[in-house]
Amino acid sequence: MIDELSRSIRANLYERITNPLLGAASVAWVFWNYKLVLALLSSLQLDEKITFIEETLYPCWYWIPLYLFVFPLLSGMAF
Numbered sequence: 001m002i003d004e005l006s007r008s009i010r011a012n013l014y015e016r017i018t019n020p021l022l023g024a025a026s027v028a029w030v031f032w033n034y035k036l037v038l039a040l041l042s043s044l045q046l047d048e049k050i051t052f053i054e055e056t057l058y059p060c061w062y063w064i065p066l067y068l069f070v071f072p073l074l075s076g077m078a079f
Contacts, residue, residue, distance in 0.1 A: 025076030032071045 030037060039052050058064045 021076055024079035025072055028075035028079065029068075029072035032067055032075065036067075 035057055036053065039049055039057070042049065044052070058067065
């Protein structure tokens with residue numbers, strides 16, 4: 001039973017990883033949001049990270065869905 005569950009999970013993960021749209025959208029997401037990734041991985045304090053993200057990266061509320069979802073998805077579909 002555990003072996004079957006393990007195989008099922010592995011097969012599902014493999015299918016998701018090899019999906020061309022998901023892979024392209026993931027690469028596009030990192031391309032569009034590389035500053036966010038760098039800010040999250042930086043050694044800044046948490047409050048400084050939040051301030052940087054809110055004031056510099058996404059100063060207006062409408063940039064958040066565009067940069068996090070719309071632009072990467074459109075770029076992934078274009079790839």
